[in-house]
Amino acid sequence: xxxxxxxxxxxxxxxxxxxxxxxxxxxxxxxxxxxxxxxxxxxxxxxxxxxxxxxxxxxxxxxxxxxxxxxxxxxxxxxxxxxxxxxxxxxxxxxxxxxxxxxxxxxxxxxxxxxxxxxxxxxxxxxxxxxxxxxxxxxxxxxxxxxxxxxxxxxxxxxxxxxxxxxxxxxxxxxxxxxxxxxxxxxxxxxxxxxxxxxxxxxxxxxxxxxxxxxxxxxxxxxxxxxxxxxxxxxxxxxxxxxxxxxxxxxxxxxxxxxxxxxxxxxxxxxxxxxxxxxxxxxxxxxxxxxxxxxxxxxxxxxxxxxxxxxxxxxxxxxxxxxxxxxxxxxxxxxxxxxxxxxxxxxxxxxxxxxxxx
Ligand SMILES: *[C@@H]1O[C@H](CO)[C@@H](O)[C@H](O)[C@H]1NC(C)=O
Ligand SMILES: *[C@@H]1O[C@H](CO)[C@@H](O)[C@H](O)[C@H]1NC(C)=O
Ligand SMILES: *[C@@H]1O[C@H](CO)[C@@H](O)[C@H](O)[C@H]1NC(C)=O
Ligand SMILES: *[C@@H]1O[C@H](CO)[C@@H](O)[C@H](O)[C@H]1NC(C)=O
Ligand SMILES: *[C@@H]1O[C@H](CO)[C@@H](O)[C@H](O)[C@H]1NC(C)=O
Ligand SMILES: *[C@@H]1O[C@H](CO)[C@@H](O)[C@H](O)[C@H]1NC(C)=O
Ligand SMILES: *[C@@H]1O[C@H](CO)[C@@H](O)[C@H](O)[C@H]1NC(C)=O
Numbered sequence: 001x002x003x004x005x006x007x008x009x010x011x012x013x014x015x016x017x018x019x020x021x022x023x024x025x026x027x028x029x030x031x032x033x034x035x036x037x038x039x040x041x042x043x044x045x046x047x048x049x050x051x052x053x054x055x056x057x058x059x060x061x062x063x064x065x066x067x068x069x070x071x072x073x074x075x076x077x078x079x080x081x082x083x084x085x086x087x088x089x090x091x092x093x094x095x096x097x098x099x100x101x102x103x104x105x106x107x108x109x110x111x112x113x114x115x116x117x118x119x120x121x122x123x124x125x126x127x128x129x130x131x132x133x134x135x136x137x138x139x140x141x142x143x144x145x146x147x148x149x150x151x152x153x154x155x156x157x158x159x160x161x162x163x164x165x166x167x168x169x170x171x172x173x174x175x176x177x178x179x180x181x182x183x184x185x186x187x188x189x190x191x192x193x194x195x196x197x198x199x200x201x202x203x204x205x206x207x208x209x210x211x212x213x214x215x216x217x218x219x220x221x222x223x224x225x226x227x228x229x230x231x232x233x234x235x236x237x238x239x240x241x242x243x244x245x246x247x248x249x250x251x252x253x254x255x256x257x258x259x260x261x262x263x264x265x266x267x268x269x270x271x272x273x274x275x276x277x278x279x280x281x282x283x284x285x286x287x288x289x290x291x292x293x294x295x296x297x298x299x300x301x302x303x304x305x306x307x308x309x310x311x312x313x314x315x316x317x318x319x320x321x322x323x324x325x326x327x328x329x330x331x332x333x334x335x336x337x338x339x340x341x342x343x344x345x346x347x348x349x350x351x352x353x354x355x356x357x358x
Contacts, residue, residue: 024120036096227259
């Protein structure tokens with residue numbers, strides 16, 4: 001029997017009262033898979049129904065009865081035995097536990113003792129519960145300004161709405177550099193020319209179904225590679241550019257760089273790499289005359305593949321007052337003055353070289 005003929009028969013049954021197509025509320029009814037569902041009717045309470053017929057529409061077989069009541073007799077087809085309950089005073093149908101096959105169009109027709117027929121149709125949507133909400137990023141690693149990062153949040157479940165958060169604030173695309181697109185079971189955020197701060201997060205994604213059940217992803221964050229930048233080198237004791245340093249003195253050079261991941265720091269002396277000298281400090285102790293010259297620190301980021309050198313520090317090591325930095329006037333003025341102002345006999349600076357105690 002097709003839907004049209006079935007309704008025609010129902011119409012013919014309605015005598016005197018006219019048929020109302022609103023025995024059921026409008027809009028789909030949602031239920032989670034495995035749960036019970038109740039189709040509420042808009043019938044007045046405590047009516048006496050002579051007949052109530054609940055049916056499900058299927059494309060292959062037309063309307064299939066689920067449960068019908070005629071007078072005191074209730075008839076349940078085998079397929080629905082033990083799964084449906086009817087409330088004869090208001091026509092409500094309870095059904096469950098629901099299976100995926102229960103998804104579909106339902107209809108009811110009820111005739112009361114005044115021979116007034118009420119009919120209604122309603123869609124039932126059986127939802128797969130929300131689960132497995134996961135954020136995946138592509139690519140897995142990103143370079144600042146060069147990369148477009150796509151975060152894809154996927155989930156299992158039916159009729160999902162996704163939302164994103166960045167820390168505690170909603171993450172909404174600006175439609176320019178950051179845009180959001182949605183599929184049925186995923187939502188993705190695309191960030192072009194990503195910067196180092198953007199994905200520190202924690203970024204979260206949540207999927208909510210029509211029954212307002214929500215599941216959140218694990219917090220996500222990602223380090224965007226950048227640098228090296230601001231590569232700086234300092235010496236202790238401080239030495240002016242091209243200054244003089246006494247033979248036998250000690251010097252510690254320190255190097256720093258802003259970089260993610262942290263930069264590998266290496267050292268160069270007069271343009272040549274100092275073998276085995278890596279890390280943020282270079283300790284030069286008991287400086288010999290050949291150790292003067294130009295020192296450089298070189299910072300390399302293995303992810304951005306950029307290498308940046310710090311401005312060089314250069315100095316001359318000279319036979320002078322140990323531990324003192326020598327910069328000043330004529331050598332003659334130095335004679336007789338040593339550490340602590342004590343008289344001191346030393347060989348002084350190189351001939352003609354202006355020296356003094358700094
Ligand atoms: C569904 O309803 C039946 C009958 O009232 C009940 O026995 C069963 O426990 C209910 N199942 C769930 C999942 O609520
Ligand atoms: C039918 O529904 C009414 C109103 O919700 C309720 O009071 C009554 O107990 C129900 N009857 C049965 C048999 O469940
Ligand atoms: C990143 O982009 C800049 C400017 O477009 C380019 O010079 C640089 O080579 C790129 N770096 C990498 C690692 O692709
Ligand atoms: C996100 O992931 C889902 C599931 O893996 C996939 O079907 C979808 O195409 C992805 N979306 C984007 C924009 O990559
Ligand atoms: C997330 O929040 C941080 C801090 O407010 C911000 O710097 C960053 O740009 C935000 N990320 C995105 C993708 O909007
Ligand atoms: C990501 O979050 C973890 C846990 O909160 C934290 O330890 C880690 O430093 C974060 N990584 C980045 C790149 O912010
Ligand atoms: C240089 O350092 C060494 C050991 O690190 C120390 O023994 C020496 O006294 C220092 N020399 C000067 C001039 O401070």
